[in-house]
Amino acid sequence: MSSQGAGQPLADSPRTTWHRLLRWGVGAVAATAMLWLSSPAIAAPADSPPPTAPLEQLQALVQPAVVYEQITWTGYVYDETNKGYFTEDPFTVSYQCTGFVVNPDGYIATAGHCADYDRTVQDAILSQVVDWAYENDYYEATPSKETIATFARNWRVDGADSEGTPDLSVSVAYGVSVSGEPTGKELTARVVAVRPPGQGDVALLKIEAEDLTVVPLSDNSDTGVGTEVVAVGYPVSVDLVTDVDFNPSFKEGTISAKKTTDAGSLQVYEISAAVSGGMSGGPTVALDGDVVGVNSFGITDEPQAFNFVQPAQTMEEMLRGEGVENTLGPVTEEYRAGLNAYFAGDRDAAVEDFEAVLQVVPSHQFAQEYLQKAQALPASSTSPLIWVLLGVAALLVLGLIGFALWARGRRAGGTSPPVPTPAPPGSPLAGTVPVVEAEPVAPAPTAPSNGQETAAASDPGAAADSAASDAGSDDERFCPNCGKQHDADAHFCPRCGQPL
Template sequence: MPLRRALRRRLGASLLALATLPGPILLAPTGAGAAVPTYGVDERAQAVASPALVFLEVTYKGVIRDKASGRPLEAGTKVVSRRCSGFVVNPDGQVLTTGVCVQPSHDVVRLMTFYSVGRARVDKGQLTEGQLNGFVDGLMKTADFTGEQPGTQPEATLRGQLNVATAGQTGKPAIGGTVVAAQKPDDGNLALVKLDQGGLPAVEINRDAGLGRGSTAVILGFDTKDVDGDHGTYTVQAKLVDVITLEKVDYLKVSEDVGPYSHGGMAVDNNGRVVAMLDADPGVPERPNRKLVGTDVLADFLGKNNVRNELGDADRAYRRGLDAYFAGRYSTAIREFDATPSNLLANVYRRNASDRYAVEGDAVENSADWLGYGLSAAGGALLILLITLGWRYLSWRRRPGAAPAPFAGDPYAPVSGGGPFPMSGPPAPWPTSGGGTPMTSGPPSPYEGTGWGPHSGPPAGTDHPAPHEQRHPDTEPDRPGHF
């Protein structure tokens, strides 16, 4: 075959490849992109933060005695418990919570103990509901709650549980802990607890939150719907709420709460970072947990106790996994979740990612691969085209007796005329199909819920807890061992 004919065929093949490649490059992502799921930002915030939420339970064991004589008023020992929420601020097991929960005053411990005794008598028919408060007032004047020996303090034991907790749990998965530091309610009401286990999921504190009137946040805390709280199951409750009052620079108030055991829980932003701690609202008789302790106060308290707020490698892998999961890159999500085996929620999301990958594939990753392959092929075709044109030019220059090429004096002018080439504007931007924020039809609607799931979307609203469940530990308790 003559050389020039062969070169023409090569040139035609190169141009055909370059012209036809953009078709599959642009069309391939279109169908796959439909598999990318749509999620509310509040679900991701809950997914990031909730593994670091801790159910805290302090158990007091002692003897009820007459103050004057020291003789026991009840046979045997009495056990009462105090329960609340907290959150892990570094993987070593450092937990922030409220001081009134894990280190209340002795009078508070006595009060909840005497209410426990009074309610037991109401259940037996020995007292009426109308007589309960008077019975407790009488014991507060004449009785004490001590250790095994008169004049000693009751024995206190602190334990924490993650994810789903059971009241009264003494063995695994409960984790023992100690109170490192605690403030009185008037001094700030913060406490630092050290759990006896490392490698725990942690959460970040966002000191630049800028939370104020009109802001929204997701609040998280433990609560139970069981009537018998002493043997109940406690789970993470979440709700999207509004900031409705700016009382002080560092103290805010929100529109709702998630139950009486949520004090010490957290309010988080859309990225799952802590913007406040939940505490009791002193301006309401039922003292719901709607008051927010600001991040500057939390950070200062940690600094005074030489505790750093930081994430571990597993925490960062978990967040990368969530980023990939919510973007539809399920194979990447699975790899990242595999690096966080101790995180129960990571295991849940990993199973969801595996299920979605089996059905939908990797929508974003596949489209990104097609784009890379297409650009690589286009680059190769362009290189062949340049080589071919160069070879044609050299072959033409070697032809004997060739006339000189026509010359145009006007810059960028074609040889057949004196005007410049027409310009139609810059090329259209290259469409992409992945790596950005998933498209949604609008911002997520605020919702009220008491639970959530990574596969089913935001939870349905539930009834507000009954009034007797809204009492705070500093007021009259509503069940044995609870205030």
């Protein structure tokens, strides 16, 4: 028996080829991804925020806008009884407050009593005069200090060019270097507007500066009892026992109650945060960094934290009255965007934003510090190279799938070579069966007339010999399966392909 074609591998089926190509393409994509993840030049995703405390984020938002204020009143005291000034030199009273920037062009908010000549300031100046008069025997009878103090009702405090009001000077200094000004450098401020405590206790100052970092004022719509707040300012008590470093204190607390003053005409917030002298005028902020109030006053000799702030909208009303907008400005917007990106772990965006701030304000201390912190973060995963690699791999997979489908279609078409069919046992050959056009089946021989019988019918052996003799003489054969005529030396039926 012939074994023609034996030992040759069978051709892959279209389904096998398609699966093999698809597996190869998926493997290519996986290899590309692994290459990207393991490459030292392209870091894996690292958008995990750095470990920070909420107060650190709040400090970064607020402190660049907070200023230290030195308030000085200078007056000449006139004795109306003796018709003359006590001395040629003025008497001065100084104290400190806190303020915060509300407009990038140098507008600073503070408490009204920080810039208002009230009875407290007047009494402080007159007290100095009492001491001076007693120590210098101003009165001939040398009365006691207590007696001299009773004469004060006849004294008047004048300014250099004004009567009845001493001269005011306000200096501000930044706790951090901003807008080209180093930390602690004093800048002269002028008073734009003042509302004394009975009218809202807010004031607006102006310095000659631009591109300052600003804190936004809250509209107080969401400010209610229980709101977490942080009071910011420069407490005198801290400066008395520590070195002055121009770093404000951040006192945490909540809004304890909403109250009114002046017969219900003014609203104030009672807060549990510890606000002490020197913090007046500083901002009390919510945890998002928006100012909810201006530090105003406390209760004298109260052992517990028991303080009040003026709502931010009181300050907003003053700004509108002076034609000033509480706008952040480009520097503050870039700086805050950088902080948001940094605390979200987005290294590239943070670096870009802080660098933009430093292009405008090279001395911005907090932008410098957080730029260094951002640069120390793990690299972000936004490199365009990964998208190029993944795109190429995806196109490769699509191309392979398309090729596999095209090849599969060709195999399934009418012009495709037939699939080899094994020959049945005992057949002379086993091989590929050619596909040919179907032809009509030859008609069967006509049956003999009634009463007649052929020799083949009466003698089967003779009939077979006769048929073989006829076929051999004419070299004609017929397929036993379909009846197709074929040549004498054919091994397969040209119509149905069956072995002969």
